[in-house]
Amino acid sequence: MTAGLNPQLLLAAPLAPLAGAIIAGLLGTQFLGNVVGRKTSHSVTIAGVLVALIISVYTLIAVNDGARFEGAIYQWMNVAGLNFEVGFKIDSLSAMMMCVVTFVSLMVHIYTMGYMAEDPGYNRFFAYISLFTFSMLMLVMSNNFLQLFFGWEAVGLVSYLLIGFWYTRPTAIFANLKAFLINRVGDFGFILGIGLIVAFTNTTNYEEVFAHKELLLNNVLPGTDWLLITVACICLFIGAMGKSAQFPLHVWLPDSMEGPTPISALIHAATMVTAGIFMVARMSPLFELSDTALSFILIIGGVTALFMGFMGMVQTDIKRIVAYSTLSQLGYMTVALGASAYSVAIFHLMTHAFFKALLFLAAGSVIVALHHDQDIRHMGGLRKYLPITWLTSLAGSLALIGTPFFSGFYSKDSIIEAVRASHLAGSTFAQFAVLASVFVTAFYTFRMYFLVFHGKENFGHADATHTNDHGAEHHGLSPGQKPHEPSWTITVPLILLAIPSVFIGFLTIKPMLHGEFFNSAIYVADQHTAMHKLTEEFDHVGGALGMALHALSSLPFLLALAGVACSYLFYIVKPEIPALLKKKLNVLYVVLDNKYYIDKFNENFFTAGARLLGQGLWNVGDKTLIDGLIVNGSAKLIAWSSRVMRTIQTGYIYHYAFVMILGVLGFLVYFMPSPFSK
Secondary structure, rough: OOOOOHHHHHHHHHHHHHHHHHHHHHOOOOOOOOOOOOHHHHHHHHHHHHHHHHHHHHHHHHOOOOEEEEEEEEEEEEEOEEEEEEEEEEEEEHHHHHHHHHHHHHHHHHHHHOOOOOOOOOOHHHHHHHHHHHHHHHHHHEEHHHHHHHHHHHHHHHHHHHHOOOOOOHHHHHHHHHHHHHHHHHHHHHHHHHHHHHHHHHHEEEHHHHHHHHHHHOOOOOOOOOOOHHHHHHHHHHHHHOEEEEEEOOOOOHHHHHHOOOHHHHHHHHHHHHEEEEEEOHHHHHHOHHHHHHHHHHHHHHHHHHHHHHHHHHOEEEEHHHHHHHHHHHHHHHHHOOOOOOHHHHHHHHHHHHHHHHHHHHHHHHHOOOOOOHHHHHHHHHHHHHHHHHHHHHHHHHHOOOOOOOOOHHHHHHHHHHHHHOOOOOOOOOOHHHHHHHHHHHHHHOOOOOOOOOOOOOOOOOOOOOEOOOOOEEEOOOOOOOOOOOHHHHHHHHHHHHHHHHHHHHHHHHHEEEEEEEOOOOOOOOOOHHHHHHHHHHHOOHHHHHHHHHHOOHHHHHHHHHHHHHHHHHHHHOOOHHHHHHHOHHHHHHHOOOOHHHHHHHHHHHHHHHHHHHHHHEEEEEEEHHHHHHHHHHHHHHHHHHHHHHHHHOHHHHHHHHHHHHHHHHHHHHHHHOOOOO
């Protein structure tokens, strides 16, 4: 424990949003009779998140000056020497995550004031997003597996509540149930990994587990010849696959767009889905012991980065395009983890949080301006009507595709170089995947940008009926009606998020990737040299400025430029080309439009299988065995035996005496010695 970080002050960071959630969720809803109004609800929740942000910034500054905290805050119980406690591990990794979570959350809280102004569930929504902030802070600040699992499940629960926020909509209920079930699949692997680690080390504390890593390395899974550390790490990563939406457990995230747009920015772009990335980085001392686990991570990340990007090329819903972009970028982060470039993954997590939250909130601004029309085919020419949204969207788009000098460039380019420097199995495929994804990302990002802000104005048509972000059928703008910039509560967060989307990468790449910022928080084995090569190249080109200038002639930049040029040609210059390609490549389009048929496979195999299993258990187990044999069978047996016994209960003494004589005779015959025995 180091002086300068007060545990009570640290505890106030998660408790402040929790207090706001309790006030808005209990006093601001029908649960306790709507004691407080909308103004009080958004004021207390925003104040709670603001307090958490101030404490987080103070903590980051203190950590940067060398302060650390590692210790228990509250011991729950002790079972056979195993402590279950609430504790904090505050270092550069957790302090940076605290700042990202609270800053993005604050922007979303402010944005929500404008976006949800007409929604009857206003107070309930603020309670949910504030509760989410508390849960995420508990996760990233934890120093033990018990608290990690609590935060892990808590953010999943709040995500379930937020995806199904409009609970009268069947699609929202289906989406939140889908997210809940798929995350349970990942969490099953996650808890198995935790269980294996705790069983062999007899501790839940991170530092104590890391101290026993040789014990984990030198043991095999009982009954097999598999290395225990490999099995445990893969199980932990399966948890990350669910939470961070990696193939094939990714299918819940696009459907989560059924929730309000602010939660898309908060949970499914900036924070919750990055919990898996954070967890693997935190567990780097364990993952570094298994090249097999790292190769598995590399391949899964590469598949997600490339094939989820393809999906974004055929989407017409503005939020789903950004959602598939999130899946692809999470694949980039996962690839970096597999290449042992944990700090690069966290760096991209940070930059991505800003520009992806910006893109989601900008999409929400467009949706509000068009009366909740989400179809990009009904947009166009919005640049002159929404100047702030246009500029901030352009900044976010340029950051997303990795344009030199923008924040996304420094993190994405570092991931590509780290994979190129990796020697692990699967790195060749991962390198191809992330390079190809550069073109794909640029194409679908600027396809959305051009169709929304440039070209012909396609809004204001009387026949433009479609579903909207609030679920009901809506006509968008009326004929002749023009969109306008929404209120300041929507535009101010866009501006504040655009600033780090442009500058944060340039300002922080040297200390975070090539300095000592993560030295005590992330461990990389000597045989994994990707980060050393990255630092050598960074110094060789002359730092952040030289890196951006050097990239202007690199393959990733040329691929991104080609993607932008193709989207401009297809959707501005020759808009008939996409229709022609769709006709010529209809089979490919159908495959993408049906999401590689993964949902159909899940529905026809797992869901149908579960239904058949349930029917079998009901027919055989419940009806036949339990009801038929045990419950009804025992009753029938008693009834039958009663009928038999009733026939021999005659009431005549000479009948009973005769039976007694027969019984005595039977005993004599049975126990009489045989005349042939010696």
